[in-house]
Amino acid sequence: MAAEIAPRRATLSDVAQEAGVSMSTASVVFSGKTKVSDATRDRVLAAASALGYTGPDPMAASLRRGRSGIVAVVLEGQLREAFLDPVTIPMMDGLADGVASLGAGILLLRDDPTEDGASALTTAPVDAAVLIGCSTRTRSSLDVLRSRGLPVVVIEGDAGEGVPRISLDNREAAAEIARHVQRLGHTDVVAVTLATDSRRERGGISPDRLARATVDVTVDRLGGVHDVYPDAPAISAATSSIDEGLIAGRALLADPESRPTAVLAQSDLLAVGVIRAAEEQGLRVPQDLSVAGFDGVRVDGIGDHVLTTMVQPAVEKGRAAGEQVARMLRGERAASLHFTCRFRAGSTTGAPPD
Amino acid sequence: MAAEIAPRRATLSDVAQEAGVSMSTASVVFSGKTKVSDATRDRVLAAASALGYTGPDPMAASLRRGRSGIVAVVLEGQLREAFLDPVTIPMMDGLADGVASLGAGILLLRDDPTEDGASALTTAPVDAAVLIGCSTRTRSSLDVLRSRGLPVVVIEGDAGEGVPRISLDNREAAAEIARHVQRLGHTDVVAVTLATDSRRERGGISPDRLARATVDVTVDRLGGVHDVYPDAPAISAATSSIDEGLIAGRALLADPESRPTAVLAQSDLLAVGVIRAAEEQGLRVPQDLSVAGFDGVRVDGIGDHVLTTMVQPAVEKGRAAGEQVARMLRGERAASLHFTCRFRAGSTTGAPPD
């Protein structure tokens, strides 16, 4: 095999020369911004393929236009962790749709703990960013991005003033499902919550701890429960997963004396775990214990049950975020959008045991 | 609030001027490529923060250096679909690690069906690409990327010559787990496979259909089974999911007469579905039916069972892909890497019923 001397890739200028036209003309042949006679276009295209030119260099084009066609999605920690939440994926799909009008792709950025100041956030060629979830660090990421002058949209997070956010009626939705359980006659209700802060500690949530909680979703959903059951105790899981729900469920159901008659979980995954814990204890759902979830994602693993839950419009949230980003890039004013969950009656809640 | 006249963002040149140094000096203050006296550095940094300069423009830097610091991951179809396979996420995590040395991020690119020629593949400012899975279309994506002169690595796919691939010992691994079942004494074995082609048709796999199959993973894993059980029938699922496994399981177990004593599923998700189907029929696993999976991902939903399966090193595969990409970008020669699955004995396989 002959050692090829890397022959500098052809540039637009080479193509133009080969075709006997100016660079400007060659450029528009590829971008289509202006009319070009068929004869000229063919000549340019022919020259291009003769030289193995595959189109304008994206980096050069980006520089000139001031757009890279990339939207960053900032996730915390490991990808695995972020995708553990099943709503993330549909949301990203919606987002991909939403930014499709920009011809943009989605850049996954881990909000790195490396505090060398120069995270990827500073150096990534992106047009805008979408922050998912909220945390203390998210806040500083946001500052970095804004100081770069990039449009930012926050999904389910505490954006500062002026940052459009895509939000959910967490509190109202939680209250709605709590009222559902209340109507069924339950008085002994416990909430199983998501993490309250980045320490992700398991266990009972004291008023003290609640006051220190930093995860809005958790606080809001719990607030909704408290709107209906002001004294409902709450126990926190470390993450949103079936296993964590199982752990929380075991803790709640261990003692037959103090056992609640209904559990309001802050995610479907947690709810499934609680149901599994109930099965372990020989409790029937919903006869002996009612369990409700939150999210409305497709969950496997509860047999013929349909989980009673609040369905959140995940794809729509993502799409909305994408659309707002697109607006901002067009120079229009973006708005914060508030989405509403829909109650889905399932077979996992019923009247309390007498 | 005063209407601000968007004040052109400060550039390196502005900062240099303000600090009274040359652009070159200002540049190295940010890139750190050269020694700069402390006094000068401080002056430049001060000027920068005075002007609100947050660092070199990524697009301009990309153009100049010829690197964007972005690696594309090409997925087929909807994100949802790609992430349905639970091994995808750990793999991407590994990939993120693997390319971290480049300071690179991961760009999710949907291999769009839009045949306008100018897919995002052509216009995205990426340094390299990783293709996941394989399909007819993957092949054409590959051509696009290679003609752009980008390094490409393929995971689990049919790369052309000269394209490094990250592969798995699918056939051997499938044979290994088949032998495990054989040693237990089973003679009546059926395989539940992944999709055979992009049409994703459910149902029995005839020799004819097998010959037309285009998904290598499916063909290889089935080949492994046939190495041990040359006559084992196979039934294909549409996708890798618990539900699909359930459907396939129902079809297989409906008739007590023709029911197999062991099912070899090509993914853990499918296996869980088959187990659920068995439970529906009142069959005990593994006493009445042995079920084995493939992948070794964490699956919830099978109670206290531990799935007998072949564990594939997903994170390592991703990381390896990232490392090969990094090598190619450094101008080194990249190698194809072959990974091996590890047998994990679980509680879902046992001796056949007598």
Next chain:
DNA sequence: CGAGTGTATCGAATCGATTCGATGCCCGGA
């Protein structure tokens, strides 16, 4: 025949940084 209209193509400035060979300066040694 000249003015007017429209269309296809061209020129040249510009996007913002990186890089490396060249330059100037300071200091020690003879």
Next chain:
DNA sequence: TCCGGGCATCGAATCGATTCGATACACTCG
């Protein structure tokens, strides 16, 4: 006092394309 050697800084070319006002040409209409 003169020279060589470091070290910090500077100049200028360069990366590759986009864009828009200007130009040139052909043609129609009065």
